[in-house]
Amino acid sequence: MTVAPAPAAAGGAGTQSPRRRRRPGSLTWPAASLALPFAILFALFFLAPIVYAVIQSFLASRSGGLGLGPPTIGFAGLDNYVQVVTDPDFGAGVARIGLFAIVNIPITIGLALFFALVMDVSSIPFRGLFRVLYFLPYAIPGVVGGILWAFLFSPSLSPYVQLLHAIGAGTVDFLSPHVVLFAIANIVIWNFAGYNMLILTASLNALPPEQFEAARIDGCGRLREALLIKIPQLAPAIVMTVLFAIIGTLQLFNEPLILSLISKSVTTTYTPNLMAYAEAFSNNNAYLASAISVLLAVITAICSAVFLGLTRRRSAS
């Protein structure tokens, strides 16, 4: 990305001409330099790593002839990608992410929508307070929230295990193979439901109020108002929150990383991002790690394209 200050030279010619009163909008060097720090940093720490990862993903290290001599680095075509896509662990990780998304996203967005609609009813007491409390977990960093929940899940410390035991539900193991994915989903829901609620609340507040008065005069109750008037108009915002939830799910890392420390069920290839991390650091295969990162970015880009397409259609209509 470059900020090209092209028309500046043309505008600067002939100081005595009427051009002296600068047209608003044409870029001059001092103004362009204001955008320079952002442009340089963006190029160095956003574009460059992406380009570098793409290049790396097409390379591979091969050992010298007969396993002797230093390994050489050469062009590997799509080998890394083929290796990743055909790796059963990667497939399992993607399937896990898919299951996670199916469980997690409807619950998160459903709860957020429910909260936003209920708190939109003006006669509900303390709704401002509820809103703040529900949003609060978003302020706690993912890792810290993850460690907190890891304590709450750990058999020796968990007050929930104590509680369930006390009411006669037996000893529940939140970290067992079939439960731990839901334990992770719980952390994510706890972290993000309130945030999504606020996005939907903001869209609700932006709806024109006259239609609600008209509906009420026609005898429309609050429930029908929510189902028939509000939810359809919130659809674009809901689509947006769902897409961001998908993007967030694709890069799931912090929570499984933390639970992998206390649960044998969470392996180093539990999610694609964990797998990339393991490839880069445990297996020292930067090329394969790059291929995984690029694949993830491509999948994310596809989701973003869908998102952009939807918003464009929305603004066109």
Next chain:
Amino acid sequence: MTALRAAPPRSRRRAADSVGVPWRVLFVIVLVAFACYFLIPVWWLLVASTKSTGALFSSAGFWFDGFDLGANLRALFAYQDGIFWQWILNTLGYAGLGAALAALFSAAAGYVFAKYRFRARGIAFAVVLGGVMVPANILAIPLYLLFSQVHATNTFWSVFLPGLVSPFGMYLCRIYCEAGVPDELLEAARIDGAGEYRVFFSIVLRLMSPALITVFLFQLVGIWNNVLLPLVMLSDQRTFPVTLGLYNMYASSSSIGAPKDIIALTITGVFVSVVPLVIAFLALQRYWRGGVAVGGVRG
């Protein structure tokens, strides 16, 4: 009879204006239940941080047993010669200073994009907008590979510099500047002889301050939330942010045969890092709402 006949319009109005009492009671019960769901972990943390190691494992989780918060805090800040202070300081640098500079750079670039026309402006903006969609976690490993090429990993800069870029902030600042900074004002300042820098630093920045605060907050949370980048970049404990330090403490506490004391230390550390965030969050909540309402874009 007449009373009943007179009643319907009023009661219908009331019913339509609000939710019936039974529904309201039900909703409040549900909302209180969820409030418990969201708050109980924080409550447990508060209680647990006041317990000695012994009490932690022998008492009921949701209630106090002795009060050893002071001792826990002393132990935490004495841990490995007070490394926790270093982590706090590092976090202020990475997240605090980083987010402040990111907000400033975003505002400057957003202003240029909002108020000037230049070649490739559309494409450049589209590229930045694409950047909004790229999750930080996906960039971390490529960034590590890049930094290791120039032997710059395991330095303060390797985590600090990537945090200075906020495509989302630039996007938000551009929108805000287009709507909130009048062209006439800029033109008047220029006619009065103010240079570009003067116009930006003394007029535009001031007008954009609500957007700046919002970008600052989002970037602060973004940097502070991103543990993968410091995890891959840093190996020297003295360069860690609090999050990575706590992760390491937690990792050593959960390894087999670890002394139980470190669990109490980790819990206290988590508590110490959550409290200021919660306070800052409550104090600044109107800026949060503003950011969510304007941007609504951020995974």
